[in-house]
Amino acid sequence: MTSRFGKWALSLVLVAALGACSPTFRSHGYVPPEDELQTLSVGVDSRATVDDVVGAPSASGLLSGGDYYYVRTRIKEVGFRRPEVIERQVLAISFDQSDTIANIERFSLADGNIVPLTRRVTDSTVVGRGFLRQLLGNFGNIDPSQLFN
Structure with missing residues (x-):
């Protein structure tokens, strides 16, 4: 019985x-089929x-009207x-100033390059300073005349 259970397991x-x-x-995502695109004229x-x-579209240009x-x-x-x-x-559909189709382009993995995504963050002036150093550093910046205005 143990042998049968062992084989089954x-x-x-x-x-x-x-x-x-x-x-x-x-x-993920959606690209319209070619027969739908054939009905559009540049x-x-x-x-x-x-x-x-x-x-x-699932994505459009950065500004409205992109x-x-x-x-x-x-x-x-x-x-x-x-x-x-x-x-x-x-599939990229670009428009001119009058919102008329200027160009319709298709791209695939073979056409593209790897684009590394980076974050642009404003540098902070508090990098490398601890909490106490930041707190004690503000004592000289207080103007008592502005406390009562």
Whole structure:
């Protein structure tokens, strides 16, 4: 009986281990299909037409009235390995000053370069100073005449 249970447990562990090694895929984002884009004409259609035909983008330019960007990413995960981006499509629709389509471009992983994302943070003047040093450093900066105004 113990032998039968041991074989069953071992086979269950092997099935679970093999299942953990099988790849899983995740998809994020949306890029409109080519047949919808064929209905748009560069220099003719407007931003409102793009909104009606293709839909609102997941990302647009930094300022209101900026260009439209549709991004779709497919990610492969295998076990405990780092997830790998296997497909990325970017559709960029740019507009001119009159909100008419100026250009429609498609990009993929083969076209792109890796862009490192960085944070821009204002430097603080309190770097390297402890709490007590900051507190005691303010005693000389107090003007008693401004306390009563």
